[in-house]
Amino acid sequence: MLGKRLGRLAAGAIVGAALLVAPGAAESAPPEEFERLLVVGGLEEPTSFRFTPDGDVLIAEKNGxxxxxxxxxxxxxxxxxxxxxxxxxxxxxxxELDPDFALNGYVYVGYTASDNLDRLSRFTMTGHEIDPDSELVLIQSQQNANVFHHSGSVKFGPDGKLYWTLGMNTNNQNPPNLGxxxxxxHRxxxxxSIPADNPFVDTPGAEPSVWAYGLRNSFRWDFVPSGPNAGSVLAGDVGGSEWEELNLVERGANYGWPHVEGCATTARTRSRCMPTRTRRRPRARARSPRSRCTRAGCSGSSTRTRCSSRTTRSGS
Known part of the structure; x- marks a missing residue:
């Protein structure tokens, strides 16, 4: 019952966010079948939660x-x-929890450790405890973590592989560099261990765990549940000063940062946002609240804007 109610709460939050950016709809109420409730209070900066097979909820807090x-x-x-x-x-x-969590108790976390290095690790939960000594580091950065842009989402895909996004660590040289x-x-x-079908396994100098690159700070994403893109990753990417992106993440693709932000509509930049064999343009984009909306196709104020379908659609 709790799982169903939390699911409705999450869905309601998504719909609520959509209403905030739709002109004239900000005052609309959510659908009648949605229920808004407080599940638990007293948390300190919660960043993620997962349901266990027996209905418990694990909640990650930013402080560790x-x-x-x-x-x-x-x-x-x-x-x-x-x-x-x-x-x-x-x-x-x-x-994230292992698909066989009920048998092995494995919990996967993406975090910045006390040595100031970003890492993806696996821990083992037994009863109501997670043993700190059970940590197995799966991926670790070799750069000291800067204050911004560390992404962090961790999920198992329909293919049984573990995916993790890591932001560009406030260094624009990082996203296009496979090293x-x-x-x-990452996948x-x-x-x-590294799947044999990862795109850069045989590329000299490349990190073999890389699945896609050229991302700035792809903090939240999920797998498409159905339709023509079922099983693919749909990822939000936090923009710089102008555009927020929604990307369909593909194997080995380059999403352009820092050379491309969104998909510009001016003649000077249009050629840079057209897809190539390795670079993909976003499926959707939205004006960042930090920028002024001055290009054709946008309407609204600088803090709440939307782009017309003529400029936001990425085509087939």
Whole structure:
């Protein structure tokens, strides 16, 4: 029951966000079948949550704690408190449970460790505890973590592989460079080994875990559940000063940062946002609240704008 109610809550939050950007619809109420409720309070900067097979909820907090919601009540102490460099945009940002969690208790987390290095690790949960000594580091950066742009989402795909996004670490040289882990989406096996069909396994100097690159800070994403793109990753990418992107992430594709932001409509930049064999343009885009809306096809104020279908659609 709790899982169903939380699912409705999440769906309601998505619809609510959509209403905020639709002109004239900001005052509209959510559909009658949606229910808004407080599931748990007293959390400190929650960043992710996952349901266990028995209906409990694991909740990751940015400061490194993983809390347990059991029978509708917050457990009296965290399952684990990871030592993190948690200031600014660093910290515990993503969490996933193994598909065989009921058997192995594996919990995967993307976080900035106390040594100030971003890493993707696996821990083992037994009962209502996660053993700190069970950590298995699967991917780790070799760059000191800057204060911004660390993405963090972690999910298993329909193919059984583990995916993780890591932001560009406030360094524009990182996303197009296959020799580092930043500004990328990664794909590995559950034990940290590299799938043989990853696109850059045989590329000299490339990180073999890279699935796609040229991303700025792809913080939230999910797998398309149905339709022609079922199983593909649909990812939001935080823009710089002008555009926010929604990308259909494909194997080996380059999403252009820092050379492309959104899909510009001017003659000077149009050629840069057309797709090539390796570079993809966004499926959708939205004006960043930080910029002025001055190009053709946009309407609204600088803090709430939308683009017409003529400029936002990416074509077939």
């Amino acid at each position: 704690a993983i809390q347990l919601l059991h029978d509708g009540e917050l457990h009296d102490h965290p399952l684990i408190e990871l030592a993190t460099a948690g200031s600014d945009e660093r910290g515990l940002l993503g969490m 580092n882990v930043h500004g990328k989406m 590995i096996n559950a034990d940290g």
